[in-house]
Amino acid sequence: VTTLTGGELTSGVSAPPGGLRRIGSARWRKRNLTFDKITFFLVFLVIPVAFYLAFVVSPFVQAAYFSLTDWTGFTPAMNFIGLSNYAKLFTDDTFMQAMANNILMAVVVPIVTLGLAMFFATLVTVGGSTKGNIRGLRNSSFYRVISFFPYVIPAIVIGLIWSQIYDPSAGLLNGILTRLGLDQFTSFAWLGDPRTARWAVMFVIIWGLVGFYMVLFIAAIKGIPAEVFEAARIDGAGRFRTAMSITIPLIRENVQTAFIYIGILALDAFVYMAALEPGGGPDNTTLVMAQQLFTTAFTKGQFGYACAMGVVLAIITLAYAGLIFAINRIFGGKSEVGE
């Protein structure tokens, strides 16, 4: 279906400019559809939309349909079974636990990561000396570069590095702790104890992402005219007050975008978990929906059921994005400080 749509659109607009001019209606002339404009639309609108339909919307629709079937994933045969996959899903305590884990992560990871990122970004841009020009701490460009390092490493590598650091017997972390005389950490399984596993995993994700969001916020803060900060300083605002009343309101939209992206990542988290806790962690405390989806599809051969999980995950993700918008609105997003 999608290819057809693409084809129609393409043949409709790729006619030579002369042909279009001959249409001659006032409407066409008024919109002044030159060859340039048409090719521009074609390249930047029609083709992307066609691709979007073919590779994003159509799989989306297909997966939603499969979620209503008992498809095993390895045959062309499937039976329509209505909503029973969803009924099964909401009584499946393993999946519900995975969902709860994801939601906890989607709350904790964005707040901690972005909080830290904002703190560091403020320090290296406007948090410097209160005398003279508005500037960051000394050597701020150095901090900026090193804080970005973890983001340069692929997530899977980060996961593998940290699974070694957390190793109970030969890991760096327990090595340091026991060297410091904390003997209760001898062979302590950070990733294997239900009390610590989820925090250990979240720490890794946060560690890997702070640098990136810090750079994002730095770029945003750099876009604020220095006069605004100077004015605030003249009015007697300290660093904290400046951050809360000037910086954050002025880069509100960036913070919102950051929240959405990192929230989506926390709702997925598949890569980190594949490296750190491939089995779902102790008592399934680190199991995420994407992992459960993967096992259900490929190991258990229940693609229909897995698709239902995918649909639920997508809905939760959209709901999360909606929630972030709503929160932004409630806390004065409408006052349009940024524009």
Place this chain on the structure above:
Amino acid sequence: MGIYDTPLGRRDFLRGSLAAAALAATGTLGACATSGTGTSTQTSAPPAGQVSDTNPFGVESGSTVEAVIFKGGYGIDYAEFAGKQVEAKQQGVTVKVTPTTKVAQTLQPRFVAGNPPDVIDNSGAGLIGVNTIRDQLAELNDVIEAKNYEGTVIKDTIYQGVTEPGTFDGKFIVLNYVLSVFAIWYSASLFEQNGWTVPKTYDEMLALGEEAKGKGKYLLGWGKEAATYYQTMAIASAIKEGGDEVRLALDNLKPGCWSLPPIQDVFNGLKRIIDAGYMKPGGSGTVFTAAQAQWSEAEDFILYPSGSWIENEMKDQTKSGFKMTGAPEPTVTSNSKLPWEALHSTAGEGYIVPSQGKNVAGGKEFLRAMLSREAAVNFAKTKLASTIVKGTVPPDGFGSTALQSQIQMLEAAGSNVFSWTVLNPADLYGMNTDQLVVWNSFLSGDSDVAELTKGLQDITDKVANDDSIKKVQVS
């Protein structure tokens, strides 16, 4: 996301972010989609080539055999070797061997489209659950009834009972190629040095734990992805203790199967070892290969329950002079239904021939080559593991103590060789992931026998009560 005439306004930005959110969300969702469902359910055509004694399946001359081989611990060179054998025996036939590390992910679309390869080594962590593709596999009875390249009927050259784990509801569809012996493994040299003997019951294990502790070593250890090796050991012990009744209850997912007395006795035996502190702590947070190196290289613990692939797996991380040797899994009491020497042995590396493949005869011919002497000996020699073909390992085990002990254990067990179908290692219903969680907390000492039993029973019941999962009746 689109073209805006005005500078990026707030509304547009909002729209853009929403679209971005939707886009990211579909990343996972899209993974479920297919690339179109071809509904070609062609029945396997009659053999196109001439059927003869040297060409029992009628492979067509000039045809190609596509073999997709799991590339894990054994590599794919042994399969390429077998491919060469086919090419030498069947004029004009070419064999194309392709490696894969994720069988299910790679081949899933091809099963849907109805053009799977001719023969697949369905192994590794990403294998296709056989239960889902059972109806699409060719029966392999004619393979083992055919004569091998030396002229002997294949059935007479393979170990007893090796086709059973590949037989589902009476249909033999999975040819498990590599013989695995499950045992508890130890360093014969370390045991000799300390004057230790191999424990035959759980009480003896407990006593050995005390002695090991005296030498600053733990008795047992585990890794988080391999916690269910203890389940495999426990089931084997329970079957030895209680006989077939235990095996059938577990295989047929009977309600309350985990509460059978022999299983409970084994769990209690293990629990005493764990509570005594003879289990190396931290396993639930240790990668299993690292845990295994703690046994084979650092000798932090002295016994490890595993399959006979352990030698090959730890080849590069074994202390020199570590005489890796296996012993049968312990029993609960000394008057168990099966003797201590009874051995849990089954075959792994499950080869399947999809019935919709283009060259089913070629797929079978490939298996015939693998089961012939030359390829089987080549495998044993290069991989230090026996195939299901008998007599390919000389008494010196090519210099490997583990292989020697494997053959000795098989000889001592005689006809007392058993295996089971549903649970690990065959894992027919994909329960291992859930079981790992339960076992990790039990081995850590965080849960007791009652919690372990309940956890395992819940997992079993969930599968048993799920009508959408086809069950295999085991007898």
